Amino acid sequence: MPDELVFYTNPRSRGRIVRWMLEEVGTPYRTEIVDYGPAMKGPDYLAINPMGKVPAVRHGDTVITECAAICAYLADAFPEAGLAPPPGRRGSYYRWLFFAAGPVESAVLNHALGFDPEDDKQAMVGYGNFGTVMDTLEKALAGGGYIAGESFTAADLYLGSQVNWGLQFGTMEERPGFADYVARLTARDAFRRANDLDNAAVATE
Structure with a gap:
């Protein structure tokens, strides 16, 4: 086929x-x-x-x-x-999909492995530091909806997977909005x- x-x-x-x-x-x-x-x-x-x-x-x-x-x-x-917005409205979709793939995954994994860059080395890594990534994510999820607009998209699926695993395995801080976001997504039939x-x-x- x-x-x-x-x-x-x-x-x-x-x-x-x-x-x-x-x-x-x-x-x-x-x-x-x-x-x-x-x-x-x-x-x-x-x-x-x-x-x-x-x-x-x-x-x-x-x-x-x-x-x-x-x-x-x-x-x-x-x-x-x-699972994706129309082509002309994908700015936030791409932003948060690749924020999850880059800064979130790198920061969470490095932090879990005990590697947190010194202040003078943070400009060398794409995410700066773990705390900044968590703050940014907490603020982005504060509205209680979806990450890139009013509808569920592939960006939510990917980011939600990262947050779900982070909370399950204790590699991500329990911040306001994180658990509620995961609960909404994992309630989906798919x-x-x-x-x-x-x-x-x-x-x-």
Whole structure:
């Protein structure tokens, strides 16, 4: 099938973000579970992603890696799902999608690993410091709606996944608005379907 949608993942990975996105899109897809170790680093999978990481998506002849890029691609490839604003109104959408992919993920991971840049080195990292990122995110979510307007978009899905994991694993501060934002997003039917599919895959390991 020239336009077949194939999802390469492992249920114990960031692939859960893309699974959610695929369930929101609602287009049929085929899942390929890639085990950690030799399979993920072997020649067959490296032909899909030379980094030897999941997730990845193949749509016909097009291969997309990196969760934020996959979410943005799927939102564009399947516009009927309504997961991206119209092209002329995507400023906030792009801003917060890539804020989540850059400053949020980097700041949270580095902080969890015990790396917080000294004051004189903060200009060298894209996010400055962990506190600034948390303050910025708290302010952005203070309105109680969605991150890029009045409707749920792929930016919410990606950012919400980051906040959800951060609160679950204690790598992100519990700030006003964070838990409410996550609760709104994870109440979505597509999130529940995706979570059930991945949990079932874990159970069969």
